[in-house]
Amino acid sequence: MKFHWFHLMPYRVLPDDFTQEDRSVWVDIPRSLYDPKVGHRLYNEYLDQLEFADRMGFDGICVNEHHQNAYGLMPSPNIMAGALARRTQNANLVVLGNSIALYNPPIRVAEEFAMLDVLSGGRLVAGFPVGTSMDTTFCYGEVPATLREKYLEAHDLIIRSWTSPDSFAFNGKYTKLRYVNLWPRPLQQPHPPVWIPGGGSVETWDFCVDHDYQYSFLSYFGYKQAKKVADGYWEVMARKGKEPNPYSLGFAQVVAVANTDEEAERDYAPHMDYFYNRCLHVYVGFVDAPGYRSANSIRAGLTGQIAKSGSWKREGLGWRDFVEHGYIVAGSPRTVVDGLRDAIKSLRCGHLMMLFQIGSMPPELVRKSTELFAREVMPHLRDLWPEYQDRWSPHRLPPEETAVAAPLERYGQGDNTDFAASISGGRMGEAVK
Amino acid sequence: MKALRQLHCGRHQIELYEFGHGEPLLYIHGAGGLFGFDPFLEELGREFRVIAPHMPGYGESTGSELIEDVFDAVLFFHELMDDLGIPSANVVGHSMGGMLAAEMAAFDIHRVKRLVLVTPAGFWLDDHPIPDLFSTDFKDLPALLFHNPRSDTAKMLMMTPDDPQVLTNMYVERSKRLAMASKLLWPIPDRGLKKRAYRITAPTLLLWGESDRLIPQAYAEEFRRHIRDCRFEAIQEAAHMVMYEKPNEFCRRITAFLKQ
Numbered sequence: 290m291k292f293h294w295f296h297l298m299p300y301r302v303l304p305d306d307f308t309q310e311d312r313s314v315w316v317d318i319p320r321s322l323y324d325p326k327v328g329h330r331l332y333n334e335y336l337d338q339l340e341f342a343d344r345m346g347f348d349g350i351c352v353n354e355h356h357q358n359a360y361g362l363m364p365s366p367n368i369m370a371g372a373l374a375r376r377t378q379n380a381n382l383v384v385l386g387n388s389i390a391l392y393n394p395p396i397r398v399a400e401e402f403a404m405l406d407v408l409s410g411g412r413l414v415a416g417f418p419v420g421t422s423m424d425t426t427f428c429y430g431e432v433p434a435t436l437r438e439k440y441l442e443a444h445d446l447i448i449r450s451w452t453s454p455d456s457f458a459f460n461g462k463y464t465k466l467r468y469v470n471l472w473p474r475p476l477q478q479p480h481p482p483v484w485i486p487g488g489g490s491v492e493t494w495d496f497c498v499d500h501d502y503q504y505s506f507l508s509y510f511g512y513k514q515a516k517k518v519a520d521g522y523w524e525v526m527a528r529k530g531k532e533p534n535p536y537s538l539g540f541a542q543v544v545a546v547a548n549t550d551e552e553a554e555r556d557y558a559p560h561m562d563y564f565y566n567r568c569l570h571v572y573v574g575f576v577d578a579p580g581y582r583s584a585n586s587i588r589a590g591l592t593g594q595i596a597k598s599g600s601w602k603r604e605g606l607g608w609r610d611f612v613e614h615g616y617i618v619a620g621s622p623r624t625v626v627d628g629l630r631d632a633i634k635s636l637r638c639g640h641l642m643m644l645f646q647i648g649s650m651p652p653e654l655v656r657k658s659t660e661l662f663a664r665e666v667m668p669h670l671r672d673l674w675p676e677y678q679d680r681w682s683p684h685r686l687p688p689e690e691t692a693v694a695a696p697l698e699r700y701g702q703g704d705n706t707d708f709a710a711s712i713s714g715g716r717m718g719e720a721v722k
Numbered sequence: 723m724k725a726l727r728q729l730h731c732g733r734h735q736i737e738l739y740e741f742g743h744g745e746p747l748l749y750i751h752g753a754g755g756l757f758g759f760d761p762f763l764e765e766l767g768r769e770f771r772v773i774a775p776h777m778p779g780y781g782e783s784t785g786s787e788l789i790e791d792v793f794d795a796v797l798f799f800h801e802l803m804d805d806l807g808i809p810s811a812n813v814v815g816h817s818m819g820g821m822l823a824a825e826m827a828a829f830d831i832h833r834v835k836r837l838v839l840v841t842p843a844g845f846w847l848d849d850h851p852i853p854d855l856f857s858t859d860f861k862d863l864p865a866l867l868f869h870n871p872r873s874d875t876a877k878m879l880m881m882t883p884d885d886p887q888v889l890t891n892m893y894v895e896r897s898k899r900l901a902m903a904s905k906l907l908w909p910i911p912d913r914g915l916k917k918r919a920y921r922i923t924a925p926t927l928l929l930w931g932e933s934d935r936l937i938p939q940a941y942a943e944e945f946r947r948h949i950r951d952c953r954f955e956a957i958q959e960a961a962h963m964v965m966y967e968k969p970n971e972f973c974r975r976i977t978a979f980l981k982q
């Protein structure tokens with residue numbers, strides 16, 4: 290079983306009257322609410338937390354892309370992953386991910402992911418979300434009716450740019466390029482593992498299964514609500530005669546650990562409230578642009594990350610309701626072990642992406658929850674799914690081939706020998722073809 | 723006589739309403755499409771042969787994937803006229819349909835005899851931004867579209883069914899229609915008409931609902947600047963859905979203009 294520490298990087302100091310005064314946390318939220326000096330502190334605080342998660346033994350640290358919002362402050366998660374690559378050594382860099390239909394040409398994403406993969410020594414997970422309706426259609430002006438077609442074309446181009454041994458011409462409908470010739474190319478071969486974060490579009494299941502990608506269902510309404518989506522996914526796997534390998538499914542879950550259940554409620558309740566009520570306060574008209582979801586997905590009635598039904602689902606709900614409905618798994622280590630075992634087994638998922646910094650939660654609480662989880666929860670769940678092989682995690686360089694940030698005080702002295710001397714003009718690149 | 727019929731048109735199967743006889747009048751609907759209760763069409767059918775297709779992606783009309791931009795849409799209407807054996811027609815277009823009617827008249831000046839643009843889209847003025855129809859929640863639409871959002875007409879057209887199955891069907895159909903419209907209007911309803919509008923030679927009537935809040939009257943001025951033979955009329959106590967709000971007045975003005 291694999292555990293990942295997922296950061297949204299929310300703006301955690303929105304005013305108390307935010308939901309009364311402003312209609313949406315996304316798209317048209319007033320810019321005046323953002324203070325860059327606060328932002329400076331937050332970015333550094335949040336990167337510290339991800340680096341701490343690396344030290345605490347999490348398998349992956351996750352960042353993702355959102356635009357024009359206070360819910361997640363990473364228009365470019367690649368910048369964060371780049372910063373993390375230098376101060377972490379163990380955890381995989383799970384970028385969940387880049388909304389590839391938004392980039393022109395999309396090989397920009399292939400290039401940046403290749404950079405991250407090379408820089409980190411092969412620790413990258415490449416996430417390709419379609420992106421939320423708010424991010425893609427309203428903030429970035431994509432025509433909803435053609436978004437998915439554009440996404441699929443961008444995907445084909447990126448994969449080909451990573452795997453083609455030679456330069457090629459690409460004649461797409463949305464992108465036309467004479468010379469596709471990626472430098473650098475990714476370290477992992479044939480390419481970094483691809484995870485597809487989804488919000489519950491039925492087409493995404495087929496796409497993942499057909500390409501043997503990991504499907505990550507991102508929802509904040511917990512594992513009980515997610516059962517319908519997981520069942521749908523496993524049904525597609527069964528229909529296509531694929532091995533029901535739990536590692537092919539990831540799930541995002543809000544988690545909070547304290548010494549006792551009571552302490553968890555006392556410490557974390559206000560921050561949950563902030564998350565569910567302020568961070569998810571999205572104007573209903575932005576959630577589902579016409580054409581963003583197919584008729585099939587609408588009829589399937591699946592609710593994703595920021596579900597249309599989100600507001601009624603959380604309205605008037607308190608801590609007990611959040612826990613009872615499984616929106617959050619929170620309490621003493623024992624309570625969390627039981628809750629997560631239930632979640633993992635009922636969904637059949639091998640990768641758990643967990644939010645520990647929730648809404649307005651300050652660093653000392655984030656640290657406590659993370660530490661308790663790593664010491665007193667993770668070990669009890671590690672051994673789940675022993676009969677399956679995780680084919681969706683990165684293959685990094687062995688330690689003896691891995692470069693790390695040099696200690697600056699000794700830079701250029703002693704152990705910093707010129708590795709290039711040993712290559713001495715040969716065509717080593719040819720060997721990889 | 724009311725007739726809803728189907729015909730093959732190019733690579734499309736098209737569903738269209740046809741009323742009356744005489745000089746042809748092509749009606750091009752707006753982004754929301756026809757409601758199936760559009761009494762002004764029948765009224766215009768007393769004087770003209772009214773042809774009102776559901777555009778691809780609307781109603782039962784197929785092939786929305788073939789319409790990706792203004793050029794495809796104009797070609798579609800030209801093809802439809804060819805298939806109906808109509809070399810030229812009076813064209814009445816509402817909102818998005820007004821933009822397409824203007825484009826038709828600019829592309830081929832021989833196709834359009836007289837042109838009626840009812841609160842047409844197609845231009846963008848920074849000082850008068852058009853509200854974002856696509857993000858407007860269904861419950862807020864009446865206030866945006868009707869002079870009196872509490873009128874019986876507004877209530878009937880904007881009714882939300884209680885039955886969840888009917889509601890889902892309605893949501894799917896609305897989403898399908900606006901998805902098609904998004905290819906012509908998203909995110910800014912300007913596809914370069916200002917570059918071509920000078921070519922329009924057909925006598926043109928700009929018809930507005932006096933209190934239109936979606937496309938304000940400043941846009942009428944902009945159309946007048948671009949189209950040479952152009953007059954403007956406004957109908958009182960009506961807004962963007964003027965043909966539903968004041969059907970008699972609407973038909974009277976159009977008939978008078980087309981019969982000139």
